[in-house]
Amino acid sequence: MNEASTSSGYLMILLVCIYAAIIATVCYKVIVQKKRQILTSAIVYHVLVIGGLFMILPFYWMAITAFKSLQEAIAFPPSWIPTEWRWQNFLDAWNAPPGDLTFGRYFFVSIVTAVASTAGTLATAALAAYAFAKMRFIGKGLFFYLVLAMMMVPGQVLLIPNYIILQTLNWINTYQALIVPWLASVFCIFLMRQFFMTIPDDLWDAAQIDGSGRFRYLIMVILPLSKPVLITSGIFTFLASWNSLLWPLIVTNSPHMRTLMVGLQNFTEEAGSKYHLLMAASTFAIIPVIILFFFLQRFFIQGIARTGLKD
Amino acid sequence: MNHLASRKKKHLKENLEAFAYLAPAGIILLVFWFLPVVLSVYVSLTNWKGADTLDMVRFVGLRNYLWAFRDEYFIKSLLNTFNYVIVSVPTTLVVALIIAMLLNAKIKCAHIFRTVYFLPFVTTWVAISIVWKYFYHREFGLANHLLMNYLHLGGLNWLSEPRGIVEMLLAPLGIDIGSPLLAGPSLAMVSIILTTVWRDIGFCMIIFLAGLQNIDRSYYEAAEIDGASWLQKFRHITFPLLSPVTFFLLIISMINAFKVFVPILIMTPTGGPDNTTSTMVFYLYEKGFRGLWLLGYAAAIAYILFVIIMLLTIIQNVILGRRVHYEA
The missing domain is CATH 1.10.3720.10 (MetI-like)
Structure with missing residues (x-):
């Protein structure tokens, strides 16, 4: 067991504890205090959180693979946290285009x-x-x-x-x-x-x-x-x-x-299959748009909502 | 008399001024939009290739169109496109509606969830297609890792699986589907569809959410007094009042789905296993701008796509449009 997986193990135990506490509270409120609507909202949150994790997963996977070495990026089973954080990948990807282009x-x-x-x-x-x-x-x-x-x-x-x-x-x-x-x-x-x-x-x-x-x-x-x-x-x-x-x-x-x-x-x-570099390049291609989105989120969402509704 | 003349003069001035305002956009639209629509018809009737100029090409009549309907690869791309549209559009709309309704219930942190679900839509197509291609990798992709090591199922070939999804689901039951029409989109296509659904949910969700928030709460309050169940409220209030929004989303999602290209090119650069992910726009690109540069033929394919989209818009407007419930 290496250091990274031990620390991620502790993190997992912590998360499981927090989750168990939330579930216990919900059960207490439903059974003892007879608040039925808490059960409904618990289900709603579960669906939303699980769905949300699925939405985030590809971004997470892209970001962590960008730091992996080639060997680790094409290993099976893949690791959830890179064993070493290779910032060098971003430089390699940046300089990858042919000739003196970057x-x-x-x-x-x-x-x-x-x-x-x-x-x-x-x-x-x-x-x-x-x-x-x-x-x-x-x-x-x-x-x-x-x-x-x-x-x-x-x-x-x-x-x-x-x-x-x-x-x-x-x-x-x-x-x-x-x-x-x-x-x-x-x-x-x-x-x-x-x-x-x-x-x-x-x-x-x-x-x-x-x-x-x-x-x-x-x-x-x-x-x-x-x-x-x-x-x-x-x-x-x-x-x-x-x-x-x-x-x-x-x-x-x-x-x-x-x-x-x-x-x-x-x-x-x-x-080809240099997926660690591909993920590094994808990461720096996506980041400017995400930054733009966080600054202008209100206008994005209002603008899209407006196109769907008649005046 | 004098008064009338001055009014006429003012009118002329306003006309001239208006055309000056329209000119910049007008010239661009004329040269790069209106002219091409007309020119496109002509190009599709010639044997235009690569760097040919107008005097080098020959008029071939409807030969490109006739060829298209005898070209088995074109027919296949047509079928693939229809498969793509039929599966991806309803899936996106249903998932987006469910999430929008969950977010519309009074919950905390709704804006965080909204941001999370919307995020894929703003990211760049090319980059996320690369990510998903890696995700689906047969040997070391995360998708197979989840299937094999967490769910203890067998791995799948994902983007290199030519078998249709219906065929694959029915095979363990011993049912064999002969016709490729009924086999459904290939697993490779389904993999791409999952990616596009993942990306487009956010867009549809935002529009559904705006539509839901427009529904007057008093309808629900009245229904609750009458003891309506959750399903009855959805069936008799939410769904009919949301129908203009649903209709709008259905049309633009279908139109966009017919034009799918980027994820296809990135995830399956050669048109997928057995050409099962080659869609119309992908095929147009292959014929027109790779290999032989058959611009005339590609223009004919573009026009067929145009006609399909036009017909869809018209049919939906005529048939569905009348049934759609509009608020007074």
């Missing part, structure tokens, strides 16, 4: 792509949504219907013709190819338009009296009032760009233009 380059390409397309999408969507929500023009209904229809078209249909268009423009392997086609989002236009419609027109009348033009009004009044919807749209666009695989896989083929996702996908092919 995962740093992939991160850089991904960040440039995601930030540029998020900023661009928010700008174009806010302008278009403003026109749809607050202005009168010829063909408004038709244009809006076209935008809605576009939401139903699966991206895969656009893939091949867009590839051909980019090839004609000689944009393969450039940042333009990764960014420009995604500078407009029908989903964001729709989301923002719905929100802008709820802003009362009295504000516009007041702004006009103060001598404000439409653009100034949009920037100074509408956008500050629309922070939640802007953040939600921003998160969705950023995540879609960060997580996309098929599009960057197709429009880039040089290792220098790989996004993080394409880099990881390539790494799975090159690394």
Whole structure:
């Protein structure tokens, strides 16, 4: 028995004791104090905790395997806690890409792509949504219907013709190819338009009296009032760009233009069964998104909840 | 008269201004969305390959489409996709609804559970697919460790098992299923489905939870006074009032399920054992962007996918849409 498994043994005994105490309390309340509803909530908690452990398990497994040695990562039966904590794995994985490339380059390409397309999408969507929500023009209904229809078209249909268009423009392997086609989002236009419609027109009348033009009004009044919807749209666009695989896989083929996702996908092919390094690479690919999520959790959840409910 | 002219002028100005606001998004959508939808039809009717240009390709009519329906690998990918959708969508929705209802009961730490269940959804597909691939590894994966050393069952081949799940379940009973249609998704596909269910539960749960919180508590209070059981409350209050939300989730989950690609490519890079995990988008990628670069053929596959998704949306809207209960 080594040190790690002895300490995990003590931890297990402690957890079992705590659990037994909780169960004893529940039994006491149900049998002696006759509080039946405690039993129901005990079952609810059990289901939720067991389910929750199942949700966490893959993350735990990824994180601990990232520290294991290759031998330990491919040993059977596997160990629940690494016998040695190899921080070196993260460095090895970081430097694994071919030539003088590192995962740093992939991160850089991904960040440039995601930030540029998020900023661009928010700008174009806010302008278009403003026109749809607050202005009168010829063909408004038709244009809006076209935008809605576009939401139903699966991206895969656009893939091949867009590839051909980019090839004609000689944009393969450039940042333009990764960014420009995604500078407009029908989903964001729709989301923002719905929100802008709820802003009362009295504000516009007041702004006009103060001598404000439409653009100034949009920037100074509408956008500050629309922070939640802007953040939600921003998160969705950023995540879609960060997580996309098929599009960057197709429009880039040089290792220098790989996004993080394409880099990881390539790494799975090159690394073979070096699962400790694969898990280390997966860990540093997942961590930025998880950090982003914890900071913006409220907007994530509100944004998603809002998309499911009609206004 | 003067007044009318000035109003007309103002109207013209508003029109011009509106189009200026629409232009940035409009140009991008025109070039990279509307044009491709039309161009896609044309490409699917040609023998376009790899780096061909417009003058090099030949118009072949409907040959790509006819070829698709005689291509046994395409038919197989169609079947795999349907298997995937039929199993993954209801599983995700049912599990998500159960968790949402548990979280909606008055419990402590609900927000912690909510975060935990939602976490998989925000993580990156590529990275977690790698994790699950390792999890399912035949020789040293955690899945087999749990089965063999904790539950004392035999290990499974997971991602390299081509046999259908129904076939595998019925085999010990001595029932042999002849038709591949009834064999169900292969265990390899089921493994991928478990991964996608694990990831998507959080998304559906959040939307269900928002829907549940929108239901007025007074309905339940009235039902409790009448002595309604838990099941009756679910059957007569929760389910009908939640149906718009369920319907919305059903449609978008199905549409997304038809487009599944990333976990397939990462977990089974060659289309799985016996091609049982090759879905439509995966097959499109294989034909269009690997090997022979048959862009024309791939465009035809994309269009077939498009039509299926369109038909689904329309059928669901017409048939289910009418029955869905909407709050007044």
